[in-house]
Amino acid sequence: MATMKAIRIHAFGGPEVLKLEDVPVPQPGDDEVLVRIAAASVNPIDYRIRDGKVPSVTRANLPALLGRDFSGTVESVGANVRGVSTGDAVFAMLGHDDRGAYAQFVLSRISEFAAAPKTLDHVHAAAIPLAALTAWQGLFDQGKLTDGQKVLIQGGAGGVGHMAVQFAKAKGAWVAATCSGRDVGFVRDLGADVVIDYRTERFEDKVSELDLVFDLIGGETQARSFAVLKRGGALVSTLQKPDPAKAKTQDLRVASYQADASAQQLAEVARSIDGGKVRAFVSRTFKLEDAGEAQAYLETEHVQGKVVLTVG
Numbered sequence: 660m661a662t663m664k665a666i667r668i669h670a671f672g673g674p675e676v677l678k679l680e681d682v683p684v685p686q687p688g689d690d691e692v693l694v695r696i697a698a699a700s701v702n703p704i705d706y707r708i709r710d711g712k713v714p715s716v717t718r719a720n721l722p723a724l725l726g727r728d729f730s731g732t733v734e735s736v737g738a739n740v741r742g743v744s745t746g747d748a749v750f751a752m753l754g755h756d757d758r759g760a761y762a763q764f765v766l767s768r769i770s771e772f773a774a775a776p777k778t779l780d781h782v783h784a785a786a787i788p789l790a791a792l793t794a795w796q797g798l799f800d801q802g803k804l805t806d807g808q809k810v811l812i813q814g815g816a817g818g819v820g821h822m823a824v825q826f827a828k829a830k831g832a833w834v835a836a837t838c839s840g841r842d843v844g845f846v847r848d849l850g851a852d853v854v855i856d857y858r859t860e861r862f863e864d865k866v867s868e869l870d871l872v873f874d875l876i877g878g879e880t881q882a883r884s885f886a887v888l889k890r891g892g893a894l895v896s897t898l899q900k901p902d903p904a905k906a907k908t909q910d911l912r913v914a915s916y917q918a919d920a921s922a923q924q925l926a927e928v929a930r931s932i933d934g935g936k937v938r939a940f941v942s943r944t945f946k947l948e949d950a951g952e953a954q955a956y957l958e959t960e961h962v963q964g965k966v967v968l969t970v971g
Contacts, residue, residue: 660684665762666950667722671711674951677725677761679902684764689739691766695730697781697949699760701966702789702818706954714754715755720815724759725950726968728752730775730784731765740769748775750929752788754920760817761950763970776932779939786818786939786965791920793897794823795872798830800915801895802871806831808841810864811813811887814875815851816842818965820898824849829936835866845940845963865888871895886910940964947971 661684685695705725708716716723720852730750741904745748751772758765775784797819798804812826814820815836819904827834828850836855838846846854855862857880868889874881877898884894885905893912894901901913931937942962945953957966 661704661761664916664947665724666726666947667724667759667760668709669722670719671709671721674706674955675710676709677954679948679950682724682762684714685766687735687737687740687766689737689872690769691737691745692735692740693750694729694765694767694772695734695737696729696760696763696765696970698731698785698970699726699729699762699952699968700789700818700945701953701957701968702727703957704789705761706958709954713820720757724762726760726762728744728785728788728934729760729765730749730781730787731970733819734764736877737889738819743772743774745845748781748784750772750775750784750788750925751922752792752920752925754849755917761947761968764806764948766820768920770922771920774927775927780934782944782967782969783939783941785967786941787928787932789821789918790822790965791826792921792924793819794826794922795928796916796918797869797873797895797897798823798826801855801916802873802893804830804832804871808870809833809834809868810835810871810873811865811869811875811877811884812836812851813860813862813884815849815854817875817964818962820875821846821964822848822937823875824851825937826931827873829931835862835869837862837880839961841961842963844859865935874898884893885911941967944966944969 816838872884874896900915906913
């Protein structure tokens with residue numbers, strides 16, 4: 660049986676529990692492709708799973724293979740798959756199951772992958788799927804953001820945030836974003852109309868009467884965000900459900916969500932990238948075998964954009 664290198668955990672804990680191992684190469688079902696991974700993204704969900712802080716992943720799920728999104732080339736194609744051939748460049752976000760992208764190969768379903776942007780290398784393409792789909796679904800599916808509306812993105816410099824700023828601008832929205840002082844220039848270059856240094860400025864003093872707050876921070880920042888929304892506006896969070904009682908008093912919509920895989924939306928994202936409307940920023944790359952170091956960097960440093968693993 661053919662084997663591949665993959666990063667797995669057999670116990671919850673710090674970066675040291677990530678182990679490089681030989682595991683069988685999976686075989687595609689009728690509705691799947693086998694992808695040879697060139698690069699895989701590192702996301703906060705990865706170290707939360709590693710720490711045992713994701714309720715849906717328990718000891719019964721171990722050993723677990725981490726990683727949710729990637730870019731690579733099609734190695735083999737299932738019987739029902741059309742429109743893609745061996746050697747094609749694809750990128751994808753995996754669904755919520757036991758597959759993982761910290762590996763040399765991965766299975767991806769028809770509903771998950773799309774042709775990778777033609778203007779990007781695999782490292783930058785791998786940085787996109789989870790962050791882009793999270794931003795897209797938060798702004799447009801949950802937040803209903805439209806042309807001419809006003810949005811505040813809480814945390815505009817990170818993986819999801821830097822995508823959200825660009826998507827909102829491309830949609831024709833007026834965009835404000837919070838970030839640290841060192842990231843102000845970066846976020847402004849992404850197209851934000853107003854950039855707020857959360858360490859020295861209160862966003863309540865800079866914006867008001869907004870249609871949407873897209874919350875990537877949670878906690879006290881989320882609680883304060885109610886004050887800058889107009890009646891009928893929306894507060895959408897990737898982290899925790901905003902207070903529904905408080906929302907009711909202001910006639911606000913509130914939502915929290917997890918991003919879902921979507922081949923159709925990824926294809927739209929790829930068109931935006933190839934059309935020059937959106938770009939991916941990669942802060943740093945690590946080799947697959949250094950996944951523990953990559954997670955520690957993302958977890959402890961103030962990262963602009965994304966961290967990516969290169970896979971040999």
